[in-house]
Amino acid sequence: ARERVRAVARRRRAVLALGLWALVGALPTFASGQTVARAVDDGFLAGRTGTGLAWLGVLAATIPLGALGARRTYLGAARLVEPLRDDLVRLVVDGALRRSTGTATAGPGAASAHGGAVARLSQHVEIVRDTVAGLLLLVLGFVASILAALLGLLTLAPAVLPLVALPLVVSFVAFATSLPALARQQRRLLVADEDLAELADDVARSLRDVVAAGGEDRVEASLGLRIDEQADAARAMARVAAVRTVIVAVGARLPLVLVL
Secondary structure, three states, X not given: OHHHHHHXXXXXXXXXXXXXXXXXXXXXXXXXXXXXXXXXXXXXXXXXXXXXXXHHHHHHHHHHHHHHHHHHHHHHHHHHHHHHHHHHHHHHHHHHHHHHHHOOOOOHHHHHHHHHHHHHHHHHHHHHHHHHHHHHHHHHHHHHHHHHHHHHHHHHOHHHHHHHHHHHHHHHHHHHHHHHHHHHHHHHHXXXXXXXHHHHHHHHHOHHHHHHHOOHHHHHHHHHHHXXXXXXXXXXXXXXXXXXXXXXXXXXXXXXXXXX
């Protein structure tokens, strides 16, 4: 799975095209400040309504281009990510079949392997797909929007640029620094989820044997331990996500506070 994620990153031409379309999608952001300023200052406030409407028309003309860029960005991301999801599904199914045929005489081992495979197919493959697609779109959209906003600000009010750029750069660096921790916690949560699914499937299939042998307490303790591990991993993942939300909020809101 890790190699296939890297394979997506190695498709440089497709990623470059995706980045260019993201820049096209950010065109209205770049044009909005200058066109609105010209429409107000050179047009409406100066009593030249036609000039003001013309500048607003320029802004309106960039909106279809931005929509086209956004559409092509999502389509390009799908062309990169959907083959990854298909490869992961094949890997999970192939691994489950191999383990099943290899442990056919082992009894509960095959059942627990099936439980883990179901968890991977029903949840984990989609989590990997959504995470890769989300990061791809988030990074490209973030970089394109920030570049467009900073360039537009540079042409409109250069003196304000440091107040906006500094928090954005700090937020971006902090966000990038948090990605390894996010990946570790995501992997920990996936492993805990798989372990819990396999054990729960095993217990469900062996309830009669457990009761007959009087092993309810032992099984309950073992299952409770896996549940606690999965809950701890989920809480750790939530904490990392909360920190990343604060980082994004600082980059988005602090520039406005500093400007005011």
